[in-house]
Amino acid sequence: MLEKIKVLLGIKDDLQDEVLDILIDNVSSHLKALIGKDLPEELSFIVQEIVIRRFNRIGTEGMKSEAVEGHTVTFYDLKDEFVPYEDIINSYHINPEEPKRGKVMFI
Numbered sequence: 001m002l003e004k005i006k007v008l009l010g011i012k013d014d015l016q017d018e019v020l021d022i023l024i025d026n027v028s029s030h031l032k033a034l035i036g037k038d039l040p041e042e043l044s045f046i047v048q049e050i051v052i053r054r055f056n057r058i059g060t061e062g063m064k065s066e067a068v069e070g071h072t073v074t075f076y077d078l079k080d081e082f083v084p085y086e087d088i089i090n091s092y093h094i095n096p097e098e099p100k101r102g103k104v105m106f107i
Helices: 002-009 017-035 041-056 083-093
Strands: 065-068 071-074
Touching (some): 002 041, 017 041
């Protein structure tokens, strides 16, 4: 995963590896807590995308938005980082081994 993130960020050396490893660990732990189990490989894209966002925010962690000479940048709050992926996360939060429960309506 580290190598894919470095390619996407255009990083060709190992100087940022420690920072990226910490970000990968933090985001992976957060996502694992959200789904309540170990991360399936198919969700690694979520970790990669959020790690890139967090890496690009280093030094601006406290800002919500920034405007410089007509150029405005607005950041997600950390609590909202996973919002675009909620449907995917919720589908993995359900334990597939548990029987699915439905609703019964009497008319």
